[in-house]
Amino acid sequence: MNWDETGPDTAADPRLVDSSADGEDQAVEAALRPKDLEEFVGQEKVREQLDLVLRAARARGATADHVLLSGAPGLGKTTLSMIIAAEMGAPIRITSGPAIQHAGDLAAILSSLQEGEVLFLDEIHRMSRPAEEMLYMAMEDFRVDVIVGKGPGATAIPLELPPFTLVGATTRAGLLPPPLRDRFGFTGHMEFYEPSELERVIHRSARLLDVEIGADGAAEIAGRSRGTPRIANRLLRRVRDYAQVKTDGGIIDKDVANAALKVYEVDPRGLDRLDRAVLGALLKLFGGGPVGLSTLAVAVGEERETVEEVAEPFLVREGLLARTPRGRVATPAAWAHLGLVPPQQGSGKAGQPGLFGT
Ligand SMILES: Nc1ncnc2c1ncn2[C@@H]1O[C@H](COP(=O)(O)OP(=O)(O)OP(=O)(O)O)[C@@H](O)[C@H]1O
Ligand SMILES: [Mg+2]
Secondary structure (H helix, E strand, C coil): EEEECCCCCCCCCCCCCCCCCHHHHHHHHHCCCCCCCCCCCHHHHHHHHHHHHHHHHHHHHCHHHCCEEEECCCCHHHHHHHHHHHHHCEEEEEEEECCCCCCHHHHHHHCCCCCEEEEEECHHHHHCCCHHHHHHHHHHHHHHEEEEECCCCCEEEEEEECCCCCEEEEEEEEHHHHHHHHCEEEEEECCCHCCCCCHHHHHHHHHHHCCEEEEEHHHHHCCCCCHHHHHHHHHHHHHHHHHHHCCCCEECHHHHHHHHHHCCCCCCHHHCCCHHHHHHHHHHHHCCEEHHHHHHHHHCCCCCCHHEEEEEEEHHHHCCEEEECCCEEEEEEEEHHHCCCCCCCCCCCCCCCCCCCC
């Protein structure tokens, strides 16, 4: 594998990267990545479609079309990009939008690609405008104009590129300018995973980590993993730690998983501290909303993006929070989940936390 100097992860906003992941965790995460489409759990649609795209390209002896992968963090975009390269038997170069601030940075990468190489551009929506425009031409015509010199004396030297496959990943497909989006031959949208799929992920990871886990233990972890394999793997590792210390490495069953996840403050519905903080602020400080995203973020001491991209998609999907044109609003289920009493219907008064609420 062929890493860009920036490495795989440096460009990601550190706040969007799992803050509890230490070096060991990251190494384990890499070790747990499925290596081919066969091993990749779930995402049936994307997998089937991608399989056709890759098989057809292989049969033609051609380079695969450019692929855009969109979806929430931890659903497997980076993993799929590596699988694409592996399935095509091609090397992969990994970089990210924020690492490419100047068109020159991109030109340097593009001009050093080998024929058939996969260029993985993570967080493609965060690339600079000039680089984006250079990318249009590179994707369509496999050509870039390298600007030599400055000011009136500057000249554009056209440079032919070998055919390559761009794999772009984004958590925010809506932020991509349409001309860029349209240049991808295939767009795969990654969905959250079903609990049964996460159970398969957990059993697979447990095998790789040499951890003994029962079906009920895996189900317990899967149910709290927010539809996200990265979280499932992380919770599995924490439950493993607990089992190692408290049960002398015994099998992970429902009770062990339960007790461990209590220690790590992951509640039965899978809400973690951040989720509960966001919901708690929305209910207790703003009477259930509507409240603007920025205000909510300040109230929990987090960046807007963290609240919007890490906590909210899950809360919305769980039916605990709604995004409305006037701001974020808590649903009745949110009040119930935190054990609070919603404001009286129709009284027009702001909601009061229940006297005995937590
Ligand atoms: N379909 C899957 N089957 C098994 N494991 C998976 C699957 N998808 C993801 N994983 C696991 O989840 C972890 C996170 O996946 P990955 O890094 O590919 O997510 P991502 O979508 O790139 O996230 P981000 O947006 O944060 O970069 C990986 O370590 C991988 O082991
Ligand atoms: Mg990734």
